[in-house]
Amino acid sequence: MEQLTDAAIRKSFINATRSEVSALNLPAGFAGLDWDNLDYLGWRDPKMPQRGYLITPLEGRAVGVLLRAPETSTPGNKRVLCALCQDVHSEEDVYLYVARRAGQSGRDGNTVGTLICADFVCSANVRQEVPATPIHPDPAAVTAERIAGLRQRPTQFLHRVLGR
Template sequence: MRSLTERDIRASFVNCSKGEAKRLAVPRDLGERPWGDLDFLGWRDPGAPDRSYLVTERDDELVGVTLRFPSVKRGLLHRSLCSLCLTTHPGSGVSLMTARKAGAAGREGNSVGLYMCTDLACSLYIRGKKTPESGGRFEETLTQDEQIARTVGNLSSFLDKLYV
């Protein structure tokens, strides 16, 4: 993924108003992000523990999505699987992230959801740059490039649902 500026990020959101995009918390460490290892930029809102954001490149355009998830803590014996990168996590390491749909459907309250790594670090898990706490990745016969393509495809399918 190419490096992004705050202006790029704020202009990319498709499921919130321009005013909401202007007020949301953008990461302060954009210059330190490992852009070459990212398939999308994902972060949690430090001021709103039930909100996260995701920005990705799609058809040479940026698409930003606001996400909500429950702040319920699960026990460490509970394990979940991320639907994007297929990484398993204990406890609340995977959350059902819901996104308001774009356009009129979203204004009517319609949303779509997907189980994702709560920290949105899927790209780093696939590349072995980060390991999940007491979790893991399945031993796969797919190459790393194939796993990356699968993750990008899973994200693309989720984003498609925002417009239906």
């Protein structure tokens, strides 16, 4: 995705209050992020672990969603599939993240949830080397397809947050 500045990130949120946005802490290593290999930007707040952020390109601009992580991780999380990368081999925890809906609906308390890798490692997951198999003889094509899927699915989640 396109590199974003701190200011652009803070301007991107569709479901956060001004005070929530100003309290946001950027991810560790923000200055050295490998944007070319990120399909979305997602992170847990380094100082508020109950908070997550998901920033996705949508119709030419960056759109951010404030997420709430579950209070505790439940055992067996590894067996659920991340809705964004859908990586069946990943050993990473997957959380049910909940987002307040945008606008009045969110202010009325409505939320939407989605399963996402706890540490937002989807972009790395889909770039894992895949072995050639008789069903998938071209690993590069498989990887390209997985990346395309990961660029598509956060958009669908955004539409749910926006109530479209």
